[in-house]
Amino acid sequence: MERFVDVADGVRLWSERLAGPAGADPLLLIMGANASGLAWPETLLARLTAHHPVIRYDHRDTGRSTWAFDEQPYSVADLADDAVAVLDAWDVERAHVVGMSMGGTLVQLLLLDHPDRLLSATLLCTAALDAWDVPDMPGPSLSLLRMWQEFDDPRDDAGELAWRVEHWRLLNGTTIPFDPDEFRELERRVIAHTGRPDTPGAHARAAQDGLERAAELGSVTVPTLVVEAPDDPVNPPPHARHLADTIAGAELTTVPGMGHALPAAVVDPLADALLAHTAGVRR
Template sequence: MDVSTTRNGDVEIAYRTTGEGERPLLLIQGGSAPMEAWPDGFCTELARRGFRLALFDNRDSGRSSRVPRAYTLADMAADACAVLDALAWPAAHLVGVSLGGMIAQVMAVRQQPRVLSLTSLSSAPNPSLWWNRRTPRLVLRMLALGLRVRGTGPQAEAERLIGMMRIIGSTGYPHDEDWLREMASRTYEHRTDPAAARRQREASRATGDRRAELSRIRVPSVVLTGQADPVQPIRAGRATATAIPGARFVSYPGMGHDLPRELWSTIADEIDAIAKQRGTGDQ
């Protein structure tokens, strides 16, 4: 994988590109996840629709800098803009998942000239919306996973990731555990440590409820969410779509906090459709 780097101040951001299309598309990953968490097959679906894709590691993830100080979603959005600058992209279509969806939402408000369209995937406008009646059981299962899978190394990391997907992933689609195991092993050297993961979570909390400012978004937007997502439940997706003027809302039965192979083409179609609303005269 050919990885380049750019900088936002003292923060180094790792990124790469793929696809030969003319429409620029920036993919923004969720908390702790490296850019490799975007499945190659999903990226291929987007490339087939004419996109040139840029993927990057958020600060405190993957090959990007660890940042041992407090920061906000606005700082993470500035990192994303640094990737656009490095590619000489005046603007791009945005697809953000989970924490990445929050970063994309902030960009669409505070860096509107850099954003052509917005796809918010498995995300929320307020970090508190993740709490529901199933949350205590979810937390207990996560704690039990931490006690059950101990040790370090690529194999232990893979088992933790697979165990986590069994808790938060789709109930209506099979999990590709071979891919999860391979991806966890491949990215083990650059894994996110617990302190870095906490800083990312604090960034979303520090930004607070963004529903009022989301009303200022003026780019074509679609909000996609899984009906079986225990991390960002369907009400979080609905709240996002309600806050963004004219946003399209789509939910998928059986989809959890992951990206099932069976929905790659369908989700790529939604991203393509909202990008086309921008008009053929734009990038």
């Protein structure tokens, strides 16, 4: 079932609820920067919906949600509030929440500002709110930094698709073999869902106000799992360890070979970790 959620004047988010077992607790998926909710692999959704109703959505300026950053700029913190609005729209009082990359940043803000809405939290391929203030903490690879400078370059439809696949190749890392056909099909689905072929890039311009709150994470009481991606070229080790050490009571697990992408090879171990975590949480 699909639903549009109004989050500001003239700004609507596309969302979808996928059916799970009757009476099971819902699970909200929050994707990373500039990524549609369609970026969650269908195979992962199948694993998760066997145990939970699953809600996914498009951030502002992605997918079928409103693209209007230049007219209505916003902050990263506003995107965290959007996640709460999605829960409200589906009449969900509390949910297990999973955030990838920037989605993990948003989940950290939810842990601080809306713990009453979270049954559990899972963060993957992400960094702690204070990570860039930690001496010698590694940043994204140089090859990715160079490619990110091309976000707004003009490309025809074929060139755009090829650029996205190459971007996924870098994000995938070097341990798990990269299948370009897998990610080409993913991006074709995303483009068809979105109805436009251009690359979204608004989140790189979103204000960073209100993110200097890592010290507060030591008081978190929501059961939290941090998933380490050892071959992540965006937030490489020791980011996950630092994040787990920062959040009170957080557990750390590793998906071997995982980079900053969700190829078929990581779906089962990732789903196993997510479902073990949610199964261990009692209301």
